Structure formats: C-alpha cells, structure tokens
Amino acid sequence: MPELPEVEVTAENLRRAELRAPIVAVDGQLPCRVFYACSPRTLADDLIGRCIRAISRRGKYLLFDLDDGSTLLMHRGMTGSLRVRDGTAAPDRYVRLTLSFADGRSLDFSDPRLFGRVVFFRRAIDRDRYLAERLGRDALAPISATELRALFGTRRRPIKLLLIDQHLLAGIGNLYADEALWSVRIHPATPGNRVSDSQYAALATAIPAILQASLQRGGTTSAREHLAAEASLPPDQRPLQVYGRVGRPCPRCGTPIARTVLSGRGSYFCPTCQQPCWSSEGPPRTGHAEG
Numbered sequence: 233m234p235e236l237p238e239v240e241v242t243a244e245n246l247r248r249a250e251l252r253a254p255i256v257a258v259d260g261q262l263p264c265r266v267f268y269a270c271s272p273r274t275l276a277d278d279l280i281g282r283c284i285r286a287i288s289r290r291g292k293y294l295l296f297d298l299d300d301g302s303t304l305l306m307h308r309g310m311t312g313s314l315r316v317r318d319g320t321a322a323p324d325r326y327v328r329l330t331l332s333f334a335d336g337r338s339l340d341f342s343d344p345r346l347f348g349r350v351v352f353f354r355r356a357i358d359r360d361r362y363l364a365e366r367l368g369r370d371a372l373a374p375i376s377a378t379e380l381r382a383l384f385g386t387r388r389r390p391i392k393l394l395l396i397d398q399h400l401l402a403g404i405g406n407l408y409a410d411e412a413l414w415s416v417r418i419h420p421a422t423p424g425n426r427v428s429d430s431q432y433a434a435l436a437t438a439i440p441a442i443l444q445a446s447l448q449r450g451g452t453t454s455a456r457e458h459l460a461a462e463a464s465l466p467p468d469q470r471p472l473q474v475y476g477r478v479g480r481p482c483p484r485c486g487t488p489i490a491r492t493v494l495s496g497r498g499s500y501f502c503p504t505c506q507q508p509c510w511s512s513e514g515p516p517r518t519g520h521a522e523g
C-alpha cells in the first residue's frame with residue numbers, strides 16, 4: 233500500500249512529466265466506487281478545457297490544481313497507480329479514469345482492487361475542509377518531541393495505531409510505522425500514554441528521517457519484492473528492517489522478527505529489541521476507544 237514517500241514520488245514523477253496542455257477528454261469506468269461525489273461524466277464537464285497548474289501531496293492524497301481554482305484529488309488506496317501514457321500505448325485493464333491532453337498524452341488512474349478514490353472540488357474551501365476532516369499534520373514535516381507527545385501522549389491506544397491514524401499524523405501506514413517503532417525500540421502495542429519522553433524524542437527524529445530516506449530511494453515498491461531482493465543487498469542498504477520479515481533475523485540482534493495483530497493490523501517487531509514495558513499495569517487496549 234503506498235504511503236507518504238511513494239505518493240510523494242508519484243507527485244514528483246508527474247511534475248516532471250509536465251502535463252501542461254489542456255485536457256481534451258475524460259473517460260472512465262461507470263459506475264465505479266473510486267469516484268466520490270463525481271463520475272467520469274461530471275468530470276468531463278468540469279475538466280475539459282482546463283490545464284493542470286500544480287501537482288502536490290497532502291498525507292497520502294495527490295492534488296491536481298487546475299487553472300480555474302478547482303482541484304482534482306486522488307488517493308491511491310491499496311493498489312492505485314498513475315501512469316502517463318503516449319497516445320499510441322494501450323491502457324491497462326484496471327484503468328478507472330483517463331485524462332487526455334491536447335499534446336496527445338494521457339494520464340491513467342489504474343486501481344485493480346478499487347480502494348482508491350477520486351474527488352473533485354470546484355472551490356478550494358471545500359477541498360481544504362475535506363482534507364482537514366481527514367488529515368492531521370503531515371508526517372514529513374519536522375515535529376518536536378513535545379509536539380509528538382502532545383499528539384499521542386494522552387491516548388491509551390497502542391502507539392502503532394496512533395502512528396497510522398491519519399487524523400493525527402498524515403502519511404504513515406503499516407510499513408513505516410513498524411520501521412519507525414523498530415528503529416527506536418518501542419513495542420508496537422505500547423499505549424501512547426506509556427511511551428516515555430525519551431522514546432517520544434527518538435520517535436520525533438526517526439519518523440521524518442525514515443520517510444526522507446525512503447524518498448531518497450524512490451519509495452518502497454512492495455514488501456514482497458524487497459524480501460525477494462534482500463539476500464543480494466548488504467544489510468545496511470536493506471530498505472526494510474522489520475516489515476514483512478517475520479521469522480527472519482532482526483538486523484540489530486538476530487532474534488527472529490515476530491508479528492502481532494493490533495485492531496486487525498499486522499505489526500512486525502523484534503521481541504528482544506522492542507520489549508513491552510508497561511506490563512506492570514496490565515495489557516494495553518487494542519480497540520478504538522480513546523482515552
């Protein structure tokens with residue numbers, strides 16, 4: 233599932249493609265659940281004749297700002313991808329939306345599993361409200377230990393679930409949450425209010441650093457591909473230290489990586505490096521109840 237670095241890499245690739253020509257056609261699958269309060273038909277009315285002015289990212293959302301102040305917003309969900317296609321190339325079978333440009337190129341949004349999302353906003357105020365209702369501060373922005381503790385430190389939910397709650401910190405998913413917690417030796421089930429000040433300080437440094445390192449590598453394609461390639465890479469160049477590596481040795485101590493499930497989310501951790509430290513006061517809550 234694409235997380236912040238992967239979406240940022242997509243945005244950067246699309247910016248480099250310089251899709252500046254006017255949109256001349258909009259085609260798509262109808263009906264299709266990726267469209268939220270819009271459809272390929274309504275998008276044709278709204279987008280034909282418009283030019284993309286800027287492409288940006290908020291959390292895991294891609295934003296296409298158009299020259300009339302409207303915005304097309306896309307979320308890649310679990311399997312969504314965007315591809316710029318020459319007029320002569322064939323679209324793949326999972327294309328849900330295609331924007332065709334006056335220069336002969338097209339932009340395809342493909343999504344085999346249909347967890348992606350396409351939304352159109354005529355007004356910036358509506359776009360901003362939509363994003364504000366869903367996203368907290370961006371995980372790539374520097375955050376101090378005090379700010380991170382203020383965000384998570386009064387909550388009883390496991391730190392892993394707090395990290396992937398987009399309303400609190402936008403952009404982190406399962407993969408980078410597990411990597412960040414392993415790097416600072418925090419057990420994923422530790423309640424937010426039982427994480428120590430020094431652990432919050434370490435986490436505040438680790439989160440942007442891990443996301444930035446992945447961005448430099450061009451994002452993480454999939455855990456499966458990385459596990460297949462792992463043997464050929466020196467340990468210090470492996471992009472995944474813990475995620476998806478159940479049973480494989482912890483790169484730090486050699487203990488086999490374990491997996492636990494928190495509110496339905498598989499979480500990978502090292503049982504030696506990431507010991508539970510709140511056991512004196514009983515197990516943490518794993519539900520959504522907030523404290």
Ligand SMILES: [Zn+2]
Nearest residue numbers: 482485502505
């Ligand atoms: Zn370890």
